[in-house]
Each structure stands twice: as C-alpha cells, then as structure tokens.
Amino acid sequence: MPLLNHVGITVSNLERSIAFYTSLGLGAPPADWIFTIQGHWLSQLVQEEDAVIRVAFLPIDDGSVLELLEYQQPEGEKANTRPNRDVGAMHLALNVDNIDEAYQRLSAAGVPFNSEPQTVAMGPWAGNRVAYLSDPDGTPVELVMNVV
Template sequence: MAFVLEGVHHVGITVRDIRRSRDWYARMFDLEPGPVNHGIGEDLARSVQVPDAELSFSMIAIGSTRIEFLEYHEPIGDDFDRRNCDVGAAHVCFEVSDIDAAYADLNEKGAVFSGPPVSIDEGALAGSRWAYLRDPDGIQLEIWQSPR
C-alpha cells in the first residue's frame, strides 16, 4: 500500500439542532465541544453529495477520536428512523471504565436506555458488558466496558 491507515479521525452524525446535540453530549459525557463552523457552496455540495447544501458543523474530542455534528440548514433532512437491523444503521460506542457507574450517572442526567447493562458470558468477548441508549435525535449510542 502507498499509505498507512493511522486511525479513526472522526465519526460524523447529522443532527436536527447542532447546539442541542453539542450541549447534550457535553453534559452527558463531560466533554468540551469545539467551535461551530459553517459551510456552503458548490465544492461542499458536490463533496457531501447534497445539492445546494448549507450546513453547520462542530466536533467534540474523545481521546484521539472526534464526533462531528452536522446540521443541514439546506436542504432540511428527514428525521432519523432507522432500526438497528436496517442497512446503514450505525452507532457510536463509548468505552467506559465502570459501566454500572456510567449507567447510573447517565440515567440521573436523563439518558434513555433500552435496558440495563448486558453481560457477555461466552466467547472472545466474555466479561464485556454493554448497554444501548439514544441521543436527542434518536441516534443509537452504546456504552461498553471491556473485561477487567
């Protein structure tokens, strides 16, 4: 190969209201959002494959990876309606040091989980625990604790 894949720089999530999402993720996970930027023009529209696109975008760093929030002002997109089994549905998984503490803290802050943490008892991931929750736009997230 002529290049080296060095890691994941960011995961992009299109949201309805960038400020609401930045505030929610910052509050839930104790993160510091970066500045909000604005984009418009032919190069942007061609690159994102959305004619006449106008959008705001902002990133939140989590270690060496970032989540990028994108709010399209033009055109206005449809609300998220994917089920976990639908092709193209994706989720962001946050690794936590103590899933029980994370679950309790996030619940206190108003997070909506689909259920309490689940344990994996067999196979290569035995000892891992996870739980799904959704952000304000209904986008699937996960918290994960690796075996200790």
C-alpha cells in the same frame, strides 16, 4: 497516525447534541470547532444543491473526532426509524470506566436506555459490560466497560 479520522452523525439540533455528547464524556469543542460550511465544493461532495451545514467537532481521546452535522439546507428528515436493524445504520461505542455509575447518572437525567448494563456472554468481548442508549435523535450509542 490513528486509522480512524472521524465519525459523522447527522443531527437535528446541534446545540442539543453537543450538550448530550459532552455529558457522555467527550470533550467540549473549542470555539473554532463549531462552524458553518457551504459552497459549490460542499454541494458536490454531499450531492445536495446549495448545501449549508452547521458542524461541530468533538474531540475523542485518541485524536479522532466525533463530527456532528446539522443540515440547514436542505432541511433533513428522520428516515432511519429502526436504527438497530436498518441496513447502513450505525452506532457509536464509547468506553466508560464504570458502566453502572454511568447508567445511574444518565438514567436519572432522562437518557433512554434499552436495558440496564449487560455482561457480554460470548465472543472476544465475553465478560465485558455494555449498555445501549439513544441520543436525542434516536441514534444508538453503546457504552462499554472493559473488564477482560
């Protein structure tokens, strides 16, 4: 069994985020993997009174899941305004076969990147190619092309 079960990202618009992440190569969720959760158990779990969350599970190729969560109650707000340096911020890294093609295709579609793909200069990933982009809510996503 893989160690990673899922990664959850809170989003402001579930349909927009599903479209974005499927354009990055994650599989489209089966119809029954998009649903609404609520109830006392959920409110206790997330420590929000009367919580109602729309959820989508997007399959990742190793059996893990990207969980997108749109809070309908309570309504959320963007608090992580500096995701590349705020403590507790996260990013999602996805492998791609051809980072230059992905960069060209996504840039042409209006996806904002921090820069063109870069070659890692040091450490255990030296020689690999990477690029950072932002999802529709500003969450950083790293594309990784393993060269070494």
